[in-house]
Amino acid sequence: MINPIFLALDFPTWQEAKQFIDMNELQGVPVKVGMELFYREGPHVIEKLKADNHPIFLDLKLHDIPTTVMRAMRNLSALGVDIVNVHALGGSEMIKWAKEGLLLGGTGKNTKLIAVTILTSMSDKTMNDELRLNGTVNEVASHLANISYQSGADGVVCSVHEAKQIKHVCGSDFLTVTPGIRLKQSDKNDQERIATPFEAREKGADILVIGRSITKAEDPRKAYEQALEEWNRGYK
Numbered sequence: 001m002i003n004p005i006f007l008a009l010d011f012p013t014w015q016e017a018k019q020f021i022d023m024n025e026l027q028g029v030p031v032k033v034g035m036e037l038f039y040r041e042g043p044h045v046i047e048k049l050k051a052d053n054h055p056i057f058l059d060l061k062l063h064d065i066p067t068t069v070m071r072a073m074r075n076l077s078a079l080g081v082d083i084v085n086v087h088a089l090g091g092s093e094m095i096k097w098a099k100e101g102l103l104l105g106g107t108g109k110n111t112k113l114i115a116v117t118i119l120t121s122m123s124d125k126t127m128n129d130e131l132r133l134n135g136t137v138n139e140v141a142s143h144l145a146n147i148s149y150q151s152g153a154d155g156v157v158c159s160v161h162e163a164k165q166i167k168h169v170c171g172s173d174f175l176t177v178t179p180g181i182r183l184k185q186s187d188k189n190d191q192e193r194i195a196t197p198f199e200a201r202e203k204g205a206d207i208l209v210i211g212r213s214i215t216k217a218e219d220p221r222k223a224y225e226q227a228l229e230e231w232n233r234g235y236k
């Protein structure tokens with residue numbers, strides 16, 4: 001993938017998302033469409049973005065019984081997006097069937113299946129005390145990544161801080177998609193485990209998802225360019 005920075009299109013309507021893209025000259029950049037926009041606009045938003053040549057990560061985080069996820073994936077497959085995802089906490093059977101559904105749908109052969117490990121908004125304390133999952137977030141995320149890998153997923157969504165360990169366990173080709181990215185001078189908002197694009201690259205992330213650091217920036221175009229620049233500095 002040439003440009004690894006997916007802009008999170010966390011807008012309530014297509015009109016607002018499109019206006020943001022056009023006003024800031026972000027035509028054709030990779031985008032992530034989440035629940036907010038998809039539940040409002042439906043598959044048409046994907047068709048529109050595809051027509052405008054945006055690589056697309058459809059972030060719906062499916063989590064249901066294996067059959068239901070398989071059938072949903074079969075339908076999503078027809079959209080021909082680049083990346084879709086499920087929650088790894090749905091278990092190995094669900095992940096296997098998700099992959100099966102993508103392949104049954106025809107065009108999904110080229111769609112990468114990514115599993116969400118532990119949300120980057122989650123702290124050790126919340127995970128241990130509320131969800132009663134033992135261990136550190138890092139350990140649980142690595143375990144879930146391994147299950148995802150064994151079940152045929154192409155990669156995981158994880159925090160930058162888990163990427164290296166996950167690559168170590170699942171191999172360098174296993175994709176690590178990392179949200180929780182903040183440019184210098186940005187607010188942390190509700191994300192806990194954050195990193196800059198430079199750190200992300202250093203720590204083995206393949207794809208970055210960035211929302212508010214760009215969408216809420218004074219000059220979003222400049223912020224997007226800064227993210228790319230920080231990422232590219234990781235090459236040197």
Ligand code: C5P
Nearest residue numbers: 008034118119120157179209210211212
């Ligand atoms: O605004 P911010 O950069 O925090 O946006 C992060 C985006 O990535 C949001 O759209 C959020 O839904 C998504 N995401 C996340 N953590 C995950 C998976 C997805 O923050 N583990």
